[in-house]
Amino acid sequence: MEIAIKLAQFLLSLSLLIILHELGHFIPAKIFKTKVEKFYLFFDVKFSLFKKKIGETVYGIGWLPLGGYVKIAGMIDESMDTDAMKLPPQPWEFRSKPAWQRLIIMLGGVTVNFILAVLIYIGMAYVYGETFIANKDVKDGIWVSNPVGEQLGFKNGDKILKVDGKEVANFDDVSYNTLFAKDVTIERGGEVKDVKLPVDLIDKMLDGKKVPLFLYRIPFAVGGFSDDSTNNGILEKGDIITSINGQPVKYYDEAAPIGENLKNQKVPATIIRDEKEKTVTLTYNKEGKIGVAPAITPLSNLERLGYYDVTRTQYGFFEAFPAGIKRSGEELTKYFTQLKAIFTPSTGAYKGVGGFYAIFDIFPNSWSWEAFWNITALLSIMLGVMNLLPIPALDGGHVMFLLYEMITGRKPGDKFMEYAQMAGFFILIALVLFANGNDIFKAFSK
Structure with missing residues (x-):
């Protein structure tokens, strides 16, 4: 059931991001009277799960959930439809439009990604506010x-x-x-x-x-037991251990040094259960451990128990706008910092690059709208930045050539664009294989 919940969140987030990104290309293309032949969620390699032609556009859902696309007439893209490019240019084709219109069409997807992230963070600021420990x-x-x-x-x-x-x-x-x-x-x-x-x-x-x-630092709250723990039944999940053998234990990290001197011993301990103090006898093994794992205590409980003051900020409707914009800027800056580390081999950060499983794995096991929107906003920023990379198979590659055309007044030839698209496609495939290969390596090395 937990996997199903994670998968549902992953597919919903991915679908939302893909559809809105492609709408970012679709809408300006329509505004500039450019023919859009296909609008697809996921890739339709060989066959589609669903398709329907409305007007001049075929709308569909592919079976391969690795992205999505809009096929714009007269454009060399991932479809590599070179036969159509051999025919004379038509007024409704992408290649016939002024460079500034083509630039707006190509920048539409990433623009929507960044706007979406800002809107999500504004909404989160308004609905959830901010809660943290200073x-x-x-x-x-x-x-x-x-x-x-x-x-x-x-x-x-x-x-x-x-x-x-x-x-x-x-x-x-x-x-x-x-x-x-x-x-x-x-x-x-x-x-x-x-x-x-x-x-x-x-x-x-x-x-x-x-x-x-x-x-x-967290209190020594019991979150679970090891298979060989003899204290399962004496302790219960949620118990908070406050002293061991007469020594006060305020934080979880204080328990290990105490256990070093209590190997193979039974000792009294004071716990809090259901807000009442109770004395139990704990058994230490030969390694000086009692076989329990710590629980992650919610911030509200840490505050109630007197461990920390929790900072809470609630935003009104208009206050949420600057707060959301500020958060968007901070997350964007963080992502650029991560990219810089990834492209600096000495940091070793490239080893942490993940693919689709890594994205799937960041969603929680239980449904949380707050977590869902937070992750979706981050992915939207990532998708926007990655699509701006100057790789021909990505939006950024097309933008690069369009800027060259606008600056020099010379349009790259169709044959050159065809070769560039192929090179970019192979680079993109290599990056996808590397990222997902990292996922596989990490799975087998656990």
């Missing part, structure tokens, strides 16, 4: 959740002051920003110091445990 409110410091963080010199309880010399307001951004930073300023025991970061930090993260570098 970095300044993480008063007891961080939990170094990834061993890579320990190797770099971070310790539980460190307070993050600055990342690359800049203060970060939202704690959720701290770990992310660190991935692309050169140094982090921390406070430890009243002393301020800098932690230098290696250029291949992302590579180290990809090779290790797939969790953030560090998180805000």
Whole structure:
């Protein structure tokens, strides 16, 4: 059932993005009286799941969910319909239109992608507002959740002051920003110091445990049990352990050092269950563990338990517009930062490039409209940026040649465009194979 929910969200998001992107080409083409022969969701290799001709356009759904397309008459595109290009140009064809009209048609898809992202973020600001823990409110410091963080010199309880010399307001951004930073300023025991970061930090993260570098510290709430745990039944999911063998435990990361001295022992522990304090006896194994996994405690519960102050901002209808536009700019900047890292081999970030499974996997197991719209907005930005890359098979490639024509007054020949389209297609296929190959490699290497 969980897979079905993830798949439903993935296909709905993908379909929405494809249809709106192609509408971005379709509408200006129609405005400029250019014939659109096909409008397809997904690719119709050999056959279609559905098709219907309305007017001069065939609308359909293909069976291969790797994208979609509009086939515009008189344009060399992925259909490689070279026979039609051998005939004399017709007034309704793309090639007969002025360069500025062709440019608007080609930029329509990515324009819609960016507008869609902005509209989604405006809507999210209005409906959901913002809820986060401010970095300044993480008063007891961080939990170094990834061993890579320990190797770099971070310790539980460190307070993050600055990342690359800049203060970060939202704690959720701290770990992310660190991935692309050169140094982090921390406070430890009243002393301020800098932690230098290696250029291949992302590579180290990809090779290790797939969790953030560090998180805000969480209570020792029981989220599950290992198969060999002898404490299943003594503890229940949702229990919060507050002391072990007389030693207070405020945070989950404090429990491991205590367990080091309690191997093969039974000890008393204090827990909170259903908001009531209770004493139980825990059994430690030979490794000094009790066989439980931590639970992710909702922000509202962390606030209620007195761990953190949660910052909440609600936006009115008109306030949501600047908030959504600001969020769009921030996410766009983040994506360009990621691309820069990917195209810098020394970072190793290219190893993390994923294909369709990676996109599918970011959707949650349970239906969440907030998560759905957030992911869809991010994918819309990604789709817009990727389509602007100057690769002939993409919108950006066509835009590149159109700008050349507008600047020089010389139009590239049909034969040249045909070869360029083929080269771009092979480059695109290589990128798709690389991304999805990464998915397969990561699946087998788990």
